[in-house]
Structures are given as structure tokens and as C-alpha cells.
Amino acid sequence: MDPQARIRKVIETVTKKPVTLAADESLFDSGVLDSFALADAVTGLESEFGIKVPDADLNPRKFDSIARIDEYIAQRLV
Amino acid sequence: MACLKSFGSALPERVVTNDELAARIGCEAGWILQMSGIVERRWAAADESVVDLAVRAGDDAIARAGADRGQIKLVLVSSGSAERRFPGPAAETAHRLGLGDTPAIDLPLASAGSLVALALASRLAESVGDVLVIGAEKMSAVIDREPLDRNTAILFGDGAGAVLVTRNSGSLRVVDSVLHTDGSFAQTLRLEFGENISMDGRTVILQASRKMPAAIQEVLERNGRKADEVVAFLLHQANRNLTTRVAQAVGAPVERFVSNVELYGNTSSASMLIAAAEWSADAKVSANEPVVFAVFGAGFQWGALLAAGAT
Numbered sequence: 001m002d003p004q005a006r007i008r009k010v011i012e013t014v015t016k017k018p019v020t021l022a023a024d025e026s027l028f029d030s031g032v033l034d035s036f037a038l039a040d041a042v043t044g045l046e047s048e049f050g051i052k053v054p055d056a057d058l059n060p061r062k063f064d065s066i067a068r069i070d071e072y073i074a075q076r077l078v
Numbered sequence: 079m080a081c082l083k084s085f086g087s088a089l090p091e092r093v094v095t096n097d098e099l100a101a102r103i104g105c106e107a108g109w110i111l112q113m114s115g116i117v118e119r120r121w122a123a124a125d126e127s128v129v130d131l132a133v134r135a136g137d138d139a140i141a142r143a144g145a146d147r148g149q150i151k152l153v154l155v156s157s158g159s160a161e162r163r164f165p166g167p168a169a170e171t172a173h174r175l176g177l178g179d180t181p182a183i184d185l186p187l188a189s190a191g192s193l194v195a196l197a198l199a200s201r202l203a204e205s206v207g208d209v210l211v212i213g214a215e216k217m218s219a220v221i222d223r224e225p226l227d228r229n230t231a232i233l234f235g236d237g238a239g240a241v242l243v244t245r246n247s248g249s250l251r252v253v254d255s256v257l258h259t260d261g262s263f264a265q266t267l268r269l270e271f272g273e274n275i276s277m278d279g280r281t282v283i284l285q286a287s288r289k290m291p292a293a294i295q296e297v298l299e300r301n302g303r304k305a306d307e308v309v310a311f312l313l314h315q316a317n318r319n320l321t322t323r324v325a326q327a328v329g330a331p332v333e334r335f336v337s338n339v340e341l342y343g344n345t346s347s348a349s350m351l352i353a354a355a356e357w358s359a360d361a362k363v364s365a366n367e368p369v370v371f372a373v374f375g376a377g378f379q380w381g382a383l384l385a386a387g388a389t
Contacts, residue, residue, distance in 0.1 A: 028280070035279055035280045035282075035283035035284060036283060036287070036319050036320070036323060038280065038283075038284055039283065039284050039287035039288070039323060040323075042284070055260070055285065055288055055289065056262065058281070058284045058285055058288060059281060059284075060278075060280040060281055060284060
């Protein structure tokens with residue numbers, strides 16, 4: 001499964017709803033994620049990708065779209 | 079370490095409902111409840127000050143303890159909404175409590191201040207004697223400015239809480255505490271003079287969702303205790319949804335997290351002690367049963383304190 005599909009799966013698990021928006025569409029502006037769901041999503045992403053998101057990186061802008069999350073995770077996996 | 083002898087609280091009379099705020103902001107009352115878990119909050123009268131609330135809460139804690147005011151050797155007052163740059167509310171509060179020339183120190187730490195003060199008092203009580211800790215806030219004064227910001231106006235309320243910390247007399251014994259600060263987020267939650275409170279809510283929630291559970295786990299693990307042993311969690315009352323997230327993260331039943339945010343909103347540094355005052359009125363904590371206090375606030379400042387039944 002490609003990374004963006006895995007990210008989509010994590011968000012769907014957290015929100016319990018299908019995520020059909022485009023990869024560069026805002027997860028917040030579209031109403032898919034709110035502040036609390038984002039916290040759960042970050043935990044889910046850490047588990048799915050085997051990474052640790054440091055507190056300094058807990059900035060909603062890094063997680064505003066599937067494309068941005070993909071970019072961030074790629075950096076963490078290097 | 080020190081003991082917690084008694085708690086106290088003070089709340090303004092005026093109740094501000096979600097319906098009242100919704101009409102002013104232009105939203106549905108149900109949206110406020112959904113976003114915050116808050117049903118109503120108290121706002122102080124125009125002539126009711128942070129000091130007025132602080133004095134009432136301090137008097138309540140002293141009365142509940144039946145304490146001799148002469149034994150109080152230090153006063154710590156936390157407020158993020160004090161009316162002026164200086165002097166802060168501590169000096170006038172101590173004066174009006176009849177504490178003579180007892181030293182009184184301000185800790186202007188919004189939301190986190192009462193726990194920071196409590197942690198300091200627990201260490202100081204051994205050497206100086208009884209310490210009166212007060213958190214007092216008039217948050218309505220910093221949100222009730224036109225135009226109202228819908229994201230902050232719905233959250234905050236006014237009130238004060240207090241705790242009397244003694245060397246060795248009280249139903250709870252302080253075991254340990256952890257305090258942390260990260261100034262890289264200083265701009266994220268702030269209050270400039272003459273302005274409304276400024277808050278990047280998403281970042282605050284995201285950070286608090288991580289940092290509060292981590293502090294709780296840190297103080298528990300350091301003392302060989304587990305979250306499911308804790309009989310009561312007394313947190314800064316910011317948002318019911320945040321409390322639920324913290325409960326899930328530490329692995330303890332949410333029913334053990336004392337909550338009154340529904341009735342008073344977020345009273346910043348007063349909230350934890352107001353919750354403790356209400357909880358302590360009929361709480362029965364057996365010897366060595368753990369109780370945890372935890373906060374997160376502007377700065378960011380955050381921390382947790384472990385106490386245990388003393389008898």
C-alpha cells in the first residue's frame with residue numbers, strides 16, 4: 001500500500017468516516033479533522049509508520065493535508 | 079513532604095449561558111456545547127476584581143481548615159488576568175485576608191499557575207510554615223471585548239480556588255511533582271495588554287493532549303504507581319474533550335477525572351483548585367491511595383503532582 005493510502009486509512013480509523021478528499025485539500029477546512037481528532041491521528045500515524053513525532057513537530061500545519069503528512073513522514077523515515 | 083489541609087473556592091453569581099453567548103457571537107448554542115462540553119460559565123460583575131475573588135477563595139480555605147491565620151507564613155497567588163502590570167494581586171490579597179506583613183508573591187502563569195504554586199509550596203512549607211496558594215481569574219475581562227472572538231469567548235469563565243499547604247497536617251500528603259516549560263510556544267497562547275486573548279487552539283489542544291498525559295505518567299512512574307490505582311484526577315478544567323483524551327492516553331477510567339467545566343467553563347489558573355474544592359467536600363481517600371493533579375497552560379507550562387491519602 002502506498003504511503004498516502006496508509007495515511008488515509010489512519011484518518012478513516014480515527015474519524016470513522018471515509019476520506020475522499022484530494023491529497024492537497026485541507027483536512028481542517030473540509031471538516032475531516034478537528035483539534036482532538038488530529039491528536040488521535042498523530043498517534044495513529046506513529047503506530048502505522050513506526051515513527052515518533054517529537055513535540056516540537058506537533059504543529060497542525062504539518063498535518064493539514066494528506067500530501068503534507070506524506071511529506072513529513074518521508075522526512076522522518078530518512 | 080507537605081500536606082494539603084483544605085481547599086476553598088469562590089465563584090461570581092452571574093451565570094452566562096450558551097444561549098446568551100450564541101446570540102452575541104452568531105452561532106448555535108449546541109455548537110458551543112459540542113466544541114467544549116461547556117453548558118454555562120460565571121462572569122464577575124464589573125466592580126468585582128481578581129483580588130475580590132482571591133480573598134473569598136482564601137477565606138474559604140482558611141475557614142474549612144479552621145486554621146489560625148498567624149500560622150500562614152507565605153501566600154502565592156496565580157493569575158493570568160490581573161488588572162494591572164504591577165503590583166499583582168498577591169499583596170492586596172494577603173492584606174485583605176488579614177495576614178499582616180506575611181510575604182505574598184505573584185505567579186502570573188495562566189492555567190498552569192495553581193499547580194506550579196502548589197508544587198513550590200509543598201517544598202517551601204517544610205522550612206517556612208503554612209503556605210496559602212490561590213489561583214484567581216477574571217477571564218471575562220479579557221474576552222468580553224467587541225468584537226467577541228467566537229473561539230475564545232465560549233471557553234472562559236471567572237472564579238478562584240485555594241489550598242492551604244501545611245508541614246504535616248492534612249488529609250492528603252504531597253508525594254512528588256514534575257514541572258516543565260517550553261518557551262518555543264510563547265506566541266501560541268498569549269494575552270497582550272489591552273487586547274483579547276490570542277490562542278492557536280489547534281496547537282494548544284495538540285500539545286496539551288501529549289504533554290499532560292506524559293507529565294502524569296512521569297510522576298506516577300517515578301514513584302512506582304500506576305494510573306489505574308489513582309482514585310481521583312484533578313486537572314486544569316480546559317475542555318471536557320481534552321479531559322477525555324487525557325484519560326484515554328493514561329489508561330484510566332474517565333469517571334475518575336473530576337470535571338466541572340460544564341458549569342464554570344475554563345477558569346484558567348483557578349480551575350484545578352475550584353475542582354479540588356468541590357471534590358474534597360465529600361471525597362474519602364484512604365491511606366496511601368493516590369490522587370493526581372495536572373495542568374497545561376500558556377508558556378507552555380505544564381506539570382503534574384502526585385498526592386496520597388495521609389490517614
